[in-house]
Amino acid sequence: MPESIASKIHSNPKFVKLCKQRDTLGWILSLIVCVMYFGFTLMIAFTPDILTAPIASDSVIPLGMPLGVGIILMSCVLTGIYVFKANNTYDPIMKEIIEEATK
Amino acid sequence: MKNMKTALTSLVSSAMLFAANCASAMTVDTGPAPAGPPSAPPPVNWHAISMFVVFVGVTLYITYWAAKQTKSAADFYAAGRGVTGFQNGLAMAGDYMSAASFLGIAALVYMNGFYGLIFSVGWLVGWPIILFTVAERLRNLGKYTYADVVTFRLRQGPVRTMAAIGALIVVVWYLIGQLVGAGQLLHTLVPQISYRVSITIVGILIMLYVTFGGMKATTWVQIIKAGLLLGGATLMALGVLAHENFSFAKLFSDAVALHPKHLDIMKSVVPIGAKANPIESISLGLTLIFGTAGLPHILMRFFTVTDSKAARKSVMYSTCFIGYFYILTFIIGFGAIVMVANHPEYVVDVTKNILALKGGVNMPAIYLSHAIGGDFFLGFIAAVAFATILAVVSGLTMAGASALSHDLYAQVIMKGKPTEKQEVFVSKMSCIGFGILAIILGIAFEKQNVAYIVALTFSIAACTNFPILVLSIFWGGLTTRGAVLGGYTGIFGSIGLLIVGPTVWTKILKMGPAIFPYDFPTFVVLPLVLIVAYIVSVTDNSESAKQEREAFAAQMLRAETGIGAEKAAVH
Structure with a gap:
């Protein structure tokens, strides 16, 4: 890419802001996944009794089961949130930034 | 082009000849066995064979179609970068949902109950991490392999060699695991076909798909397989739920009542009978999540889509498909406890152990299909399981061949100077080599204990491929020395x-108590890798290191904007 376009994009405050926003969203969502998953993992490791306690007194279903399935479903939802946000908010701004630098 | 067509036709006809030989060998084999108790030879499973033949026919036709369109290196390695987000999502799911996750998780649940869910969750959560961190940037920076991204601003020779070795170890061992499973499965389902013949059939089909059809054929084999597997697993789960009056409460309480370990199957955070081990549980967790994000055959699929937007969408689709599939395998595993265990037709000896199945530990899902839909459905699910193995092995062969031809041959040995024609030729030769290697390894490992394979492949992916990839993308301070x-x-x-x-x-070498008492080393190795890469990079004061740090700005710009990224080929 020509040096002039590169420096134009780099010095565009919109670009710096966009990268920061997109990175922040990515890291926050990653953090949510890690907290859910390692929370689950730490319960397996240190409090298995809580994790495997039945969800109701007349049920054999352990608490870990809805939690595990919940993590799977949340993973799908979070990927959906990221894709929606990136497609509808970030991509148009990035397109503008590139157009401004190349015209 | 004409040569290739003739070659393809002759290879197809020789494969058919081979199949015919197998068929005649089969009729010979069905004679009374010389040893063992006198029992009628099992009938030939024609449902499975005919459905499998249809699958092979369709996929070979697709290979023929793909071969006609595969001209450039981008066609061969990356399907011309014309795959849509939805297609790639399905293909990634098809690449990832291995026989180990279909038959294996169902079998884990069948034996241990709840414990199986821990694997399902762990194998899924790597996917959102791939999306949030590397997916788009990978597409923007790379050409054919993840090593392209790692070496974007680092020295080609040493870094690419390291990345290719990491990729090859994962691919080859993953391949062995798949092949041993394939051989055993096919031999169990159709006893007239021996283990070796099964492996040879797999090897030959893979060579045909990948050598001629490249990534395009691989993609469609994976898409068809994903559709079949998701459809088949959905029908099985529906069959289980219909049997249990569509009540999860009834399913789980019936399973608890029937399983010899009763309520223990709902309290299993480790395999039933094993001692709880918190550190091992944490290490397993780290291995599963970051290992998924470092599998070379998965990362390679990001270069097949048109742009970073499609890369992003494909992960969303694959996460949803795989998550849905894992929930199904959980239902299937519990369904097998209710509908397969304790049934004399499936169990070796119900008076001794109501869980031990004929044909080995991976059979619960297969027999469940029989319990639900008889011989016809068993044939279908068996053919699906086999299609699954073919699709995963195709993806692995693609990844292995590209590590050899694109990374090691073209970039390291030829220093990036071979013509495209030479590179594609070498990669086709690598595919054939991989097919032959697969047959040899599959046969060599028939009787080996392959229990460490998941730990080995996922540990290297989690401790090498993924952290080095993430550091190279996000940390400008990483230098060649640090990465290597x-x-x-x-x-x-x-x-x-x-x-x-x-x-x-302890178990395989029989050397006594283990020196390192954990099966999954990730909790030690992953932090160590990060520390080594950090300290070596920051203390690297060489001129080249300085240039590498400076080159990060340009890399970051391309990663974020996609300017300069590889374009989709126009056909």
Whole structure:
């Protein structure tokens, strides 16, 4: 890419802001996944009794089961949130930034 | 082009000849066995065979179609970068949902109940991490392999060699695991076909798909397989739920009542009978999540889509498909406890152990299909399981061949100077080599204990491929020395600790108590890799290191904007 376009994009405050926003969203969502998953993992490791306690007194279903399935479903939802946000908010701004630098 | 067509036709006809030979061998084999108790030879499973033949026919036709369109290196390695987000999502799911996750998780649940869910969750959560961190940037920076991204601003020779070694170890061992499973499965389902013949059939089909059809054929094999597997698993789960009056409460309480360990199957955070081990549980968790994000055959699929937007969408689709599939396998595993265990037609000896199934540990899902839909459905699910193995092995062969031809041959040995024609030729030769290697390894490992394979492949992916990839994308301070020393720490650390760990040291080598008492070394090796890569990079004061740090700005710009990224080929 020509040096002039590169420096134009780099010095565009919109670009710096966009990268920061997109990175922040990515890291926050990653953090949510890690907290859910390692929370689950730490319960397996240190409090298995809580994790495997039945969800109701007349049920054999352990608490870990809805939690595990919940993590799977949340993973799908979070990927959906990221894709929606990136497609509808970030991509148009990035397109503008590139157009401004190349015209 | 004409040559290729003739070659393809002759190879197809020789494969058919081979199949015919197998068929005649089968009729010979069905004679009374010389040893063992006198029992009628099992009938030939024509449902499975005919459905499998249809699948092979369709996929070979697709290969023929794909071969006609595969001209450039981008066609061969990356399907011309014309795959849509939805197609790639399905293909990634098809690449990832292995027989181990279909038959294996169902079998884990069948034996241990709740414990199986821990694997399902762990194998899924890597996917959102791939999306949030590397997916788009990978597409924007790379050409054919993840090593392209790692070496974007680092020295080609040493870094690419390390990355290719990491990729090859994962691919080859993953391949062995798949093949041994394929051989055993096919031999169990159609006893007239021997283990070796099964492996040879798989090897030949893979060579045909990948050598001629490249990534395009691989993609469609994976898409068809994903559709079949999701459809088949959905029908099985529906069959289970219909049997249980569509009540999960009834399903789980029936399973608890029937399983010999009763309520223990709902309290299993480790395999039933094993001692709880918090550190091992944490290490397993780390291995599953970051290992998924470092599998070379998965990362390679990001270069097949048109742009970073499609890369992003494909992960969303694959996460949803795979998550849905894992929930189904959980239902299937519990369904097998209710509908397969304790049934004399499936169990070796119901008076001794109501869980031990004929044909081995991986059979619960297969027999469940029989319990639900008889011989016809068993044939269908068996053919689906086999299609699954073919699709995963195709993806692995693609990844292995590209590590050899694109990374090692074109970039390291030829220093990036071979013509496109030479490179594609070498990669086709690598595919054939991989097919032959697959047959040899599959046969060599028939009777080996392959229990360490998941730990080995996922540990190296989690400790080498993924952390080095993430550092190279996000941390401008990473230098060649840091990447190389960090990467080799991951490779040798994982292998070393696995060798002195309980599975290999104690069970396979029989050397007594393990020196390193954990099966999954990730909790030690991953932090070590990060520390080594960091310290070596920051203390690297060489001129080249300075240039590498400076080059980060341009890399970051391309990663974020996609300017300069590889374009989709126009056909």
